[in-house]
Amino acid sequence: MWVALIFFTGNLSVYGQQTDSIKRSKKIIDSVLSSENLIPLNGNPNTFYSSGFDMRAKTVQKLINGCAEFYENIFPKETFLVHLYLLNKADWEKSHFEQPYGMPFYNPDYDILVIASEKNALAKLTGLKDLSNSSDSVLTGLDYQPLHELGHYFFFTLNNINKEKWFNEFLATYFLICYLKAENLEPNLDKELKADYPVAHKTLEDFQKFYGGVGPANYHWYQSKFAELGFKLYPQLKTNLIKAVLDNYKSGGKQIDGISLLKHLAPDITKEWLKEMQ
16 A cells, blocks of 8 residues: 655755654655565665666666765765655656656655656656657766756755755756766756746746746756856866855855855856846
8 A cells, every 4th residue: 555755845944954763764765665666776876766667777876876976075074875766657646746747856854866767757847858769878968957956965964055045956056067077977968958948937036936836947947047157157166166165154154145155256157147137
């Protein structure tokens, strides 16, 4: 019998809390989901997937593990313990996730990262190019989105950094960009992520106000703008930006807001980008 797991991804109050009860809950989640005929995959991170998606599970697991090891080398005190689920539409809907099928997300209550098993699910949801004809063993375009969710885990849970909504999303995307650039993966991703279609909301103020309520296509448009800023900043700052963020928000840090911090690190690039978001 299926046990309903209702996750509220908007509640950030428990980010950074690594309590025994949460760890026990994570074991329960693994047990419940795996009892629904999900297949466990050996290796890191702990991975469970819907039947029929062996190659995709192995490919995504390898991607996430590589990114985790990259950041653990830079930040030796960090240990990535997130669990990964790759679910088909039926398994996704059984879980009563608030996110629509295909929208990857990280849930901090249980430290789980959930993505769709079908390679083209996110493209269909956001109206982007369908790349379902490419092999599950090949990573293209939106297949790198799970690293954005891993970025949320890094900032929210490992470092207890939960700030302005747009800055949280920018940081998760920049986390992704640093790894891809350092490993020379998907060199054309900046072009693939561009969203030049008309949308209702274009300002940072609107993003703060409506956040997930703007709809998948408009939400992706915002994410493409955060990625645009990240790609512009990376040649100058690389992972030093992430180090600066951690220093700023650590106990005893200056605690300045995201915009002020970026203006301090790269004033010209930041100010030019902010003009486009007003």
